[in-house]
Amino acid sequence: MSNALHNTGLNAYHTALEAAGLVLSLVGRVPAPLKSLVDQLIRAASSVPANLNEGHGRSGRDRVHHWRIAYGSAKEVDTFLRLLLSANAIDEQRANVALDLFDEVRAMTWRLIHPK
Secondary structure, three states, X not given: OOHHHHHHHHHHHHHHHHHHHHHHHHOOOOOHHHHHHHXXXXXXXXXXXXXXXXXXXXXXXXXXXXHXXXXXXXXXXXXXXXXXXXXXXXXXXXXXXXXXXHHHHHHHHHHHHOOO
């Protein structure tokens, strides 16, 4: 693996950790009727750094498989955050920061999955 790819993977992981931490801090006071969305959001958000890190420790198709899972989970996070935003259940400013961070993670992960 080239150094550029290696560094992109680590950057994606660290950004994903930051983004997932922000999501965890956002959802503490979401109303009970929306808790099922929160549960799915937490699982998806925590899956992103976990799969990036696991993929980083693998090789070949197994590595890319974990990165694809991370990418898909980051897309899920986007949907759940937008649903909670539309319900006015989470802070808009902080949610937008999380959305931007996960967008960065998706971009970095896309480059990991599709190297030139």
